[in-house]
Amino acid sequence: MIIIKSVEKLAELRKSLETTLTIGFVPTMGALHSGHIALVKNAVKESDYTVASIFVNPRQFNNKEDLKKYPKSINKDIELLNNAKCDAVFIPEEEDLFSGFKGCDVNLDGLDQILEGKHRPGHFKGVVDVVFRFFDLIRPHKAFFGLKDYQQYLVIKQMTEKFKLKIEIVGCPIIREESGLAMSSRNARLSKSQKESASLINKVLNEVSIDFIQDKTPQKVKDYMAHKLNSDKNLRTEYIEFCEPNTLKPVNSFKDIKEIVICVAVFSGEVRLIDNKYLQL
Numbered sequence: 001m002i003i004i005k006s007v008e009k010l011a012e013l014r015k016s017l018e019t020t021l022t023i024g025f026v027p028t029m030g031a032l033h034s035g036h037i038a039l040v041k042n043a044v045k046e047s048d049y050t051v052a053s054i055f056v057n058p059r060q061f062n063n064k065e066d067l068k069k070y071p072k073s074i075n076k077d078i079e080l081l082n083n084a085k086c087d088a089v090f091i092p093e094e095e096d097l098f099s100g101f102k103g104c105d106v107n108l109d110g111l112d113q114i115l116e117g118k119h120r121p122g123h124f125k126g127v128v129d130v131v132f133r134f135f136d137l138i139r140p141h142k143a144f145f146g147l148k149d150y151q152q153y154l155v156i157k158q159m160t161e162k163f164k165l166k167i168e169i170v171g172c173p174i175i176r177e178e179s180g181l182a183m184s185s186r187n188a189r190l191s192k193s194q195k196e197s198a199s200l201i202n203k204v205l206n207e208v209s210i211d212f213i214q215d216k217t218p219q220k221v222k223d224y225m226a227h228k229l230n231s232d233k234n235l236r237t238e239y240i241e242f243c244e245p246n247t248l249k250p251v252n253s254f255k256d257i258k259e260i261v262i263c264v265a266v267f268s269g270e271v272r273l274i275d276n277k278y279l280q281l
């Protein structure tokens, strides 16, 4: 696997690749786990040449402490990518990556202002900036994103459509630990008991079935879920929303609704975790 640390070297590599090759791209912030590696394996399967990136993007952190405490394991990351048959990894420095870059100005029709966007102001502006920059430098044919960050997947799809970029955005399933907890780099910051508590997030999401919501309003189900989560001393629910899967607009009644995605953000101790569940009604 080729390790590239500068924009200049990346440009050289991109120029050297045959024009007939399909390029797959997997952006990450490192501290890689099986969720990331599943994206890489999908990319390797679906493309001729796979490029991953490792960059903890300061622009998408609204919380300085979260940025400071973000886990890092660069040597292990390189080994994991290599084992997954990734062809190249781009590990840029912030100054080099954004040098001369004016940012990405795109109207996301409010998709970036709700849920994660509401609770983490500026987050999606930072995400869109960095992904647009990577797309411009790497010019992939396909880019792979985890459905764990469901809103991010929709935001990137919308950005790609608005700019009419010829990049297929591929959403990949959520990879979970045995306990059901969605894998996340931030899980490394949880104590044993916080991690145990955090596994309740998926259990509570899984309680919501077609049978369970019969004769209940979304608000009633949300109240039940929040009560159950907040009853655990380690957990504090930030939001639970029932959303329309394409727009993430709130679903306030189950009448005539065919599908929903339930999005949650929950603190376990100081660590903020997100998860979601798609449900066909």
Ligand code: AMP
Residues within 6 Å of the ligand: 027, 028, 029, 030, 035, 036, 038, 039, 144, 145, 146, 147, 148, 149, 172, 173, 174, 175, 176, 182, 183, 184, 185
């Ligand atoms: P991150 O390093 O957290 O920015 O994540 C990089 C990519 O990996 C994003 O597309 C995430 O959605 C994806 N990802 C993170 N955790 C998981 C998971 N548990 N399952 C599937 N994809 C994931």
